[in-house]
Amino acid sequence: MRLLSIAALAVLAAAPPARAAVNVMTATEDLADLTRQVGGDRVKVESIARGYQDPHFVEAKPSFILKLAKADLLVVIGRELEIGWLPPLIQQSRNAKIQVGADGYLDASLTAKILEIPTGQITRAMGDVHPQGNPHYWLDPGNGRRIAKAIADKLSRMAPADAATFASRYADFDRRLAEAEKRWDATMTPYKGLKVVTYHRSWANFVDRFGLDVIGYVEPRPGIPPSPGHTIDLIGEMKRQNVKILIVEPYFDLKTPQSIGRETGAKVVVMPPSVGGEKEITDYISLFDYDLNLLVAAIKETGAK
Ligand SMILES: [Zn+2]
Secondary structure, eight states, X not given: OHHHHHHXXXXXXXXXXXXXXXXXXXXXXXXXXXXXXXXXXXXXXXXXXXXXXXXXXXXXXXXXXXXXXXXXXXXXXXXXXXXXXXXXXXXXXXXXXXXXXXXXXXXXXXXXXXXXXXXXXXXXXXXXXXXXXXXXXXXXXXHHHHHHHHHHHHHHHHOGGGHHHHHHHHHHHHHHHHHHHHHHHHHHGGGTTOEEEESSTTOHHHHHHHTOEEEEESSSSTTOOOOHHHHHHHHHHHHHTTOOEEEEOTTSOSHHHHHHHHHHOOEEEEOOOSTTSSTTOOSHHHHHHHHHHHHHHHHHHHTOO
């Protein structure tokens, strides 16, 4: 017994000292999951926004200032998605490591495929909350892969001793995502070109990836609430084009979508755009499983084609 204890102690003494995990804060739960996928137990991750919140309008709780003060790395969506709530938290954290442009600040949009980049001058004064292109780009699995790669590369530079772990975890995620994409493509192939309407312009990358066609939006412009005139025009267009699917993000009021649904016979599909948007959506891959299942069930129910 005594001998065994000594042997156990010897093993403990020989083990390398435990390295601290990289302390990561992310703007959204999608980024938190992608960080976990590649970081495993070599990272400690927390998201500021919850997956059921509108990512443009998150309450900047002071409790996050303290958490940001201790962070080694902050991963953001960028493209001004978080401009309404994140900058004051970053500033007040007084953490030099995670200030914009510092080594511990990672803008995930820099390596992603960004759609709807305005060609003319767009300012937020016009009310458009997408002045630098569509910031909901994580809804294309190709971008999920690019974000995961950018995070893995950043973590490897910050914690070189764990670089091999990050590389192999990224490779594993890449493989699982590719397998899932085959499944999703098979699911969606019959519905190529299906016309839909969405509340907000959250789904540009999603419809681009899965071959759907968005013919209109409940919001007149991103971030601008529906107006009676715009709603009447939209109903007319949906009737003309026989649109039977209306996708709504869970944080919008259902009153206008439901009245549009009654007028047009379209089904209102409340579809979460983020990890954590529903309790079943526990990670990046299950987000697409959940949404595509929901969408296909609605398409079948309405007989839309
Ligand atoms: Zn948006």
